[in-house]
Amino acid sequence: MLEIKNLHARIAEDGTEIIRGLNLTVKPGEIAAIMGPNGSGKSTLSYILSGREDYEVTEGDILYNGESILELDPAERAAKGIFLAFQYPVEIPGVATMQFLKVAMNEQRKARGEAELTTPDFMRRVKDAAEKLKIDQAMLRRPLNVGFSGGEKKRAEILQMALLEPKLCVLDETDSGLDIDALKIVADGVNALKSPDRATIVITHYQRLLDYIVPDTVHVLYKGRIIRSGDKALALELEENGYADIIGEAA
Amino acid sequence: MNMQTTMRLTAAETALVEAFGAQFGELPGDGAVAGKRDRLLDDLKKAGLPTRRIESWHYTDLKNLLRTVPDAVSVPALDPIGPVVEGSQVLSVLQGEAAAKPSIESLDIAAFKEKLADGSAAAALTALDRDDAIGRINGSFVRDGFAITVPANTELEEPVELQALHGAGQIHTRFPVSFGASSKATIIERHCAVTEGAALVSSISDIALEDGAEVTWIILQQQGAADTHLGQIRVELGANAKLRLFVVNAGGKLVRQELRINVEGEGAELTLRGVNLLGGESHTDVTLVLGHNVPHTNSTEIIRNVVFDKASGVFQGMIRVAPDAQKTDAKMSCNTLLLTDDGDFSAKPELEIFADDVVCGHGATVADIDRNHLFYMMARGVPENKARAMLVNAFVAEIVEELEDEKLVEALEGVISAWLEKHA
Numbered sequence: 001m002l003e004i005k006n007l008h009a010r011i012a013e014d015g016t017e018i019i020r021g022l023n024l025t026v027k028p029g030e031i032a033a034i035m036g037p038n039g040s041g042k043s044t045l046s047y048i049l050s051g052r053e054d055y056e057v058t059e060g061d062i063l064y065n066g067e068s069i070l071e072l073d074p075a076e077r078a079a080k081g082i083f084l085a086f087q088y089p090v091e092i093p094g095v096a097t098m099q100f101l102k103v104a105m106n107e108q109r110k111a112r113g114e115a116e117l118t119t120p121d122f123m124r125r126v127k128d129a130a131e132k133l134k135i136d137q138a139m140l141r142r143p144l145n146v147g148f149s150g151g152e153k154k155r156a157e158i159l160q161m162a163l164l165e166p167k168l169c170v171l172d173e174t175d176s177g178l179d180i181d182a183l184k185i186v187a188d189g190v191n192a193l194k195s196p197d198r199a200t201i202v203i204t205h206y207q208r209l210l211d212y213i214v215p216d217t218v219h220v221l222y223k224g225r226i227i228r229s230g231d232k233a234l235a236l237e238l239e240e241n242g243y244a245d246i247i248g249e250a251a
Numbered sequence: 252m253n254m255q256t257t258m259r260l261t262a263a264e265t266a267l268v269e270a271f272g273a274q275f276g277e278l279p280g281d282g283a284v285a286g287k288r289d290r291l292l293d294d295l296k297k298a299g300l301p302t303r304r305i306e307s308w309h310y311t312d313l314k315n316l317l318r319t320v321p322d323a324v325s326v327p328a329l330d331p332i333g334p335v336v337e338g339s340q341v342l343s344v345l346q347g348e349a350a351a352k353p354s355i356e357s358l359d360i361a362a363f364k365e366k367l368a369d370g371s372a373a374a375a376l377t378a379l380d381r382d383d384a385i386g387r388i389n390g391s392f393v394r395d396g397f398a399i400t401v402p403a404n405t406e407l408e409e410p411v412e413l414q415a416l417h418g419a420g421q422i423h424t425r426f427p428v429s430f431g432a433s434s435k436a437t438i439i440e441r442h443c444a445v446t447e448g449a450a451l452v453s454s455i456s457d458i459a460l461e462d463g464a465e466v467t468w469i470i471l472q473q474q475g476a477a478d479t480h481l482g483q484i485r486v487e488l489g490a491n492a493k494l495r496l497f498v499v500n501a502g503g504k505l506v507r508q509e510l511r512i513n514v515e516g517e518g519a520e521l522t523l524r525g526v527n528l529l530g531g532e533s534h535t536d537v538t539l540v541l542g543h544n545v546p547h548t549n550s551t552e553i554i555r556n557v558v559f560d561k562a563s564g565v566f567q568g569m570i571r572v573a574p575d576a577q578k579t580d581a582k583m584s585c586n587t588l589l590l591t592d593d594g595d596f597s598a599k600p601e602l603e604i605f606a607d608d609v610v611c612g613h614g615a616t617v618a619d620i621d622r623n624h625l626f627y628m629m630a631r632g633v634p635e636n637k638a639r640a641m642l643v644n645a646f647v648a649e650i651v652e653e654l655e656d657e658k659l660v661e662a663l664e665g666v667i668s669a670w671l672e673k674h675a
Contacts (some may be wrong), residue, residue: 050630054622078632090627094645094652100628103641108632143645160631 001065001199002026002049002168008059008224009048018044018055020224026168026217029196033210033235034203036221037243042203043087045221046172049201050084051077064168078104079111081167085157085174092144097156100144101126105163129162133189150177158189169193169200175209187212207239222247258299266320268296270421271391274323279394281370291378291390298381305382310565310597311536313384316505317479321449326418329445335471336439336662339412342397347422349395357405363396363425372398375427375457379511385483389423389453396425396454403431403461410437410467410659413456419448427457430464432489437467437659442482444475444502453481460492462516467495467654471666474503476531483509488548490516497654498525498537499663501670506535513542514550521550524654526647526667529562529594530674536565543572543579543609552583555647558594559674567599568613574605583613588646590619590639640671 002025009019018041026032036042048055049062051074061068069077092100106116117125130140133155145153154174161169171190175183190200190213202213210218210232218234219226220243227250228234238246260268271292278288300317301308331343331350342360343350349362366372376393378386397413415424430436440456452474460466474480480503488494500506514521521541529535541550554566566585585598600613620642628638644667651663 052626052630073635074626074629075632075634075638078630084630086627086630090621090623092624092627092642092645094647094649095628095641100631100633100641103637104628104631104633107634107637111632111634164632 001028003063004060005063006060007048007057007062009044009055009057012054012056017058018224019048021060022221022225024219024226026199026201028199030217031194031200031202031213031215033215033218034201034221035205035218035235035238038205040221041224042205042221043172046084046170046203049170050074050082075107076111078164078166079108083161083164083166083169085154085161085169085171087173087176089145089153089157091146091148093146095144097140097142097144098126101160101163104160108164125163129159132192133159133162134185135159151179151182154178154182154186155189158186162189162193167198169198170203171200172203173205174202175204175206183209184212207235210235220246222250260296260299261314263317263320264296264299264314267388268292270320270323274392278392279364280367280373283370283373284367284376287373287376288391291376291387294378295384295387295391301382301384307382307538307567308384310567310599311507311534313507316534320451321419321421323421324419324448326420326446329416329418331414332416332443332445334410334412334414334439335441335666336410336412336658338658339410339439341412341414343414343416344396344424346417346420347394347424349397355411357402357407358411359400359402361398363398363427364394366398366427367393372425375425379485385453385455385481385507385509388481389425389455389483392421392423392453393425393455394423399426399428401428401430401434401436403434405431405434405436407436410439412439412441415440415442415452415454416445417450417452418444418446419450422450422452424452424454425457426454429459430461430466432461433463434461435465437469437656439469439471441471441473442480443473444478447475449477449479450475451479454483456484458484458486460486460488460494462489463491464489465493467497467656467659469497469659469663470499470508472500472502472506472508473666474506476502476504476533478503479505481507483511486510486512488512488514488516488519488521491518492516493520495522495654496524497663498523499666500525500527500529500535500537501666503535504531504533506533508537510537510539510541512539513544514548515544517545517547519548523550523552524650525554525566526650527554527556527564527566528647528667528670528674529556529564530559532561534563536567538565538567540569541571541581543570543576543581545573546575546577546579548576549580551581553650554585555650556585556587556596557643557647558587558589558596559591561591561593563594564596565599566597567601569601569603570611572602572604572606572609572611576606577608579606579609579611581609581611585615586646587615587617588620588643589617590643643671644668
């Protein structure tokens with residue numbers, strides 16, 4: 001589903017290289033965890049996958065279902081089914097949450113040549129998905145993410161993911177700032193979307209989230225490269241011994 | 252010793268003087284009115300149109316910007332259009348002439364022409380100061396409008412729309428409206444071009460709020476792409492009066508909207524909100540001169556500007572706090588979304604504070620669309636153009652929503668999104 005080949009990327013503004021020869025393959029149905037210390041390039045990878053223009057790919061390629069996506073803008077990638085759950089979802093005053101959800105869903109449908117949702121159909125979908133994530137209707141009446149607590153923002157991200165039904169989900173530090181109850185709700189939301197044709201990349205600093213979203217593969221990212229891959233046992237090993245040993249081996 | 256100064260008149264100034272000569276006999280008004288008109292025109296001729304050397308016109312050099320004055324042409328009879336807010340009572344002024352006066356229950360309404368004819372309007376034909384070009388032009392040429400009195404303790408359920416429609420030509424209107432003690436009303440002053448062709452429009456509204464009156468006054472300027480709009484409102488607020496003033500500029504080629512406001516009663520409150528939608532090669536100037544003249548009064552001013560194309564905009568906000576106007580609380584801000592390299596916006600806040608126990612502040616920002624917002628929306632599949640339009644809308648929607656009244660909010664959001672769809 002996703003093949004990242006010898007990817008090199010830098011910050012467009014100052015040329016700092018962040019990703020240095022990264023290789024990664026994720027299959028349909030797979031949950032892949034990417035772990036690594038601060039500054040290893042985890043968030044940058046999520047931005048590059050979703051097409052943020054602040055980063056420049058200088059070498060290598062990203063293939064999604066066999067096609068390069070490097071030339072696509074973020075909206076085109078989203079319409080193809082790539083979803084990024086933000087580490088810090090932005091607050092957008094003046095844009096109503098419901099309006100935004102409707103526009104996003106319908107624009108993606110339009111881009112794929114599907115019919116737009118009717119208002120009752122849209123309302124029903126939002127209501128069902130919101131209930132599962134314990135999202136209060138009052139929250140949906142507010143402007144997008146404005147005044148939401150950290151936990152509410154993360155739940156709103158998963159709500160959007162559930163409504164948009166992406167094929168490749170990228171969760172960037174979705175566990176940060178969540179208490180254990182909120183973490184369970186969010187993890188349940190992610191697990192409910194697990195299906196044989198959907199892949200998920202979970203980017204996280206800590207093993208904690210992986211107790212609830214169990215990965216098929218675990219990859220350690222350091223200095224812009226994957227230095228070690230394994231199964232979920234690798235995450236436990238990291239929890240026990242920290243990153244130092246693995247980094248030492250790779251050096 | 253006599254010193255003779257002769258000033259060469261510009262083409263526009265000459266055209267105004269000639270138009271006055273041609274119309275003088277037929278302009279409505281008694282002898283007192285005719286005398287006032289003649290004096291104002293004479294002052295205009297002597298001073299000329301203001302230039303950038305006049306401080307209050309520094310960013311809108313009218314002499315330079317108003318190159319020609321359209322001929323007073325006859326246009327086909329115009330019909331009133333539907334009100335912007337559904338259910339409003341409509342008072343139409345068509346090509347500068349008040350349409351048949353409808354009766355609105357509980358309001359005292361007269362065509363302004365009658366006030367000119369009987370001379371009772373003469374006192375109002377004035378310039379507010381020696382640089383008041385709008386007062387001079389309007390006073391010289393005004394033909395009609397509506398004079399309205401809202402009696403004390405009257406509450407209007409539906410808005411009243413003062414609907415000034417025009418085609419090409421010269422249109423000069425006046426709207427004196429007084430709100431009796433403890434009355435409540437919403438007025439929409441709407442200026443709208445309905446046919447092509449350049450127009451020169453001047454319009455003055457004299458707004459008086461007696462003690463305890465609560466008024467929402469909306470100025471909706473939707474002039475044509477070749478029109479000059481010179482608007483002015485003269486406001487006086489009595490004790491505990493509350494005025495919510497909302498100015499929307501969504502049209503015109505050369506626009507100056509002056510807000511001359513005096514807070515004269517303790518406990519009075521002014522809420523000014525402005526939305527300026529600027530596109531094409533237009534020039535739009537909103538100039539506020541606000542006097543907090545007595546103690547214990549409040550005001551807040553928020554102006555939001557969106558600049559496209561080669562448009563330029565100006566906001567001048569002068570707040571004067573009189574020496575004994577202690578406990579004044581005034582906050583002004585002007586935020587601009589500059590979406591082009593070829594456009595510009597000048598913000599000039601001025602505070603003149605002569606009292607020592609007041610809270611006054613001002614701020615101005617200029618920004619492009621927030622890239623984090625844009626990326627977030629695009630990452631959810633909203634194409635760039637659509638995302639930009641939503642973000643621009645959001646920037647102004649924030650203050651429109653403050654109006655709270657659902658019908659008003661919906662109507663203004665409709666005007667704004669229609670404009671954005673055409674220009675963005």
